[in-house]
Amino acid sequence: MKLRALPLYAATHLWMDFACALLVLGRLEGGGDAVTALLLYNCFAFAVQMPVGLMADALGGGERLTALGCGLTALAWGLPGLRPAAVCAGLGNACFHVGGGLYTLNGSGKCGPLGLFVAPGTLGVALGTLLAAGDALPALAVVLPLLGLGATLLRWGRGVPNAPLDLTPEGGVAGPFPLLCLFAVVVLRSFAGTLFDFPWKGALPLVLACATAGGKVAGGLLADRLGPRRTAWLSLVPAAACFLLAGRAGPGLAAVCLFNMTMPLTLWGAARRLPGARGLAFGLLTFALFLGVVPSLLGYDPLPGGPVSASLAALVSLPLLLLGLRRGKGRC
Incomplete structure (x- = not known):
C-alpha cells in the first residue's frame, strides 16, 4: 500500500517536536525544577510510548491517536506551571509518535518510510531549542497549526488496520x-x-x-x-x-x-x-x-x-x- 499520508505525518512530526521543545525549554529557569521538568517530559514522551503502543495494538485507530496527541500538546500550551505542561506535552508527543509509527509500519514492510517519518522530528527539536532561547512565539502561532494538522490527520491519516494482537515474538x-x-x-x-x-x-x-x-x-x-x-x-x-x-x-x-x-x-x-x-x-x-x-x-x-x-x-x-x-x- 502506498503511504499517501506519509508527508503529512512527517510534517506533523516536525511541528509536534518543535512545539514540545519550544514549550518545555522556553519555560525552564534552571535548578531542580528544570531537571524534574525534563525528566517528566522525557518519561511521558518516550517511556510511556510502550503502554500507549500496546493500547494502540489492541484498539487500533492510529489516526485518532495522532489527533489526540496533537490536541494534548496544544492543551499543554494553556496549562499553568511547567510540570503539568511538561507531562501533558509529553503524553501528546507519545500518542502522536505511536500513531504515526503504526501508520508507517503497517503501511510498508520497508525501512525507507520509517526514516522519512522519524527524521523531521530532529529538525523540529533543533528549531524549538533555538527559538526557546529568544523571544517566544505567540502561543496561537504554535497551537493553531498543531490543531489543524491533527484535524487533517483525523480526516486523511487512516492507514492499514493492525494485525490481530499477538505478544509472541517471532522465533x-x-x-x-x-x-x-x-x-x-x-x-x-x-x-x-x-x-x-x-x-x-x-x-x-x-x-x-x-x-x-x-x-x-x-x-x-x-x-x-x-x-x-x-x-x-x-x-x-x-x-x-x-x-x-x-x-x-x-x-x-x-x-x-x-x-x-x-x-x-x-x-x-x-x-x-x-x-x-x-x-x-x-x-x-x-x-x-x-x-x-x-x-x-x-x-x-x-x-x-x-x-x-x-x-x-x-x-x-x-x-x-x-x-x-x-x-x-x-x-x-
Missing part, C-alpha cells in the same frame, strides 16, 4: 534475544548522543540536526536497496573511524550522520520480531531512548565525552545490531 523461545539486542543498540545510541561534546557542536546546531536527520533518511533508503545488515556495516564501521577525527566539524558531522543511519533499522527489526504488536515494538525502542538520556538528565557522567567514547559506542553497537537483524521467519 519461538529465542525470539526475545534479537529484541533485547536492538533495545541495547538504541540505549547505546541514545547515550552516545550525550557524549557528542565536540568543540564545533554549539556553533552548528542546525547543521548537526540536518546531519542527524539525513542519516536517518539515508539509513532507511539504503537498507531497502542493500539490506539492513549490510547497511549496518556500512554505517557503523565508518562512523567509528570518523568519530576519532570528530574534533573537526567535517568528520564529526559525517560520524553523526553515519551513526544515525541505524535508527530505521532498529525500528524495522523490532516490528519484524513483533508483527502482532508493532505499537509495543515501537514503544519498546523509545523506552530505550529514554533510558539512554537518563544519566545525562540526572547530571551523571559515567564516561568521558569525546571521540574515543563515541567511537567505542559505534563499534559495540555493530555486533548487537547484526544479532538483532539476523534473519527469521517474520516479516515487518
Whole structure:
C-alpha cells in the first residue's frame, strides 16, 4: 500500500517536536525544577510510548491517536506551571509518535518510510531549542497549526488496520534475544548522543540536526536497496573511524550522520520480531531512548565525552545490531 499520508505525518512530526521543545525549554529557569521538568517530559514522551503502543495494538485507530496527541500538546500550551505542561506535552508527543509509527509500519514492510517519518522530528527539536532561547512565539502561532494538522490527520491519516494482537515474538523461545539486542543498540545510541561534546557542536546546531536527520533518511533508503545488515556495516564501521577525527566539524558531522543511519533499522527489526504488536515494538525502542538520556538528565557522567567514547559506542553497537537483524521467519 502506498503511504499517501506519509508527508503529512512527517510534517506533523516536525511541528509536534518543535512545539514540545519550544514549550518545555522556553519555560525552564534552571535548578531542580528544570531537571524534574525534563525528566517528566522525557518519561511521558518516550517511556510511556510502550503502554500507549500496546493500547494502540489492541484498539487500533492510529489516526485518532495522532489527533489526540496533537490536541494534548496544544492543551499543554494553556496549562499553568511547567510540570503539568511538561507531562501533558509529553503524553501528546507519545500518542502522536505511536500513531504515526503504526501508520508507517503497517503501511510498508520497508525501512525507507520509517526514516522519512522519524527524521523531521530532529529538525523540529533543533528549531524549538533555538527559538526557546529568544523571544517566544505567540502561543496561537504554535497551537493553531498543531490543531489543524491533527484535524487533517483525523480526516486523511487512516492507514492499514493492525494485525490481530499477538505478544509472541517471532522465533519461538529465542525470539526475545534479537529484541533485547536492538533495545541495547538504541540505549547505546541514545547515550552516545550525550557524549557528542565536540568543540564545533554549539556553533552548528542546525547543521548537526540536518546531519542527524539525513542519516536517518539515508539509513532507511539504503537498507531497502542493500539490506539492513549490510547497511549496518556500512554505517557503523565508518562512523567509528570518523568519530576519532570528530574534533573537526567535517568528520564529526559525517560520524553523526553515519551513526544515525541505524535508527530505521532498529525500528524495522523490532516490528519484524513483533508483527502482532508493532505499537509495543515501537514503544519498546523509545523506552530505550529514554533510558539512554537518563544519566545525562540526572547530571551523571559515567564516561568521558569525546571521540574515543563515541567511537567505542559505534563499534559495540555493530555486533548487537547484526544479532538483532539476523534473519527469521517474520516479516515487518
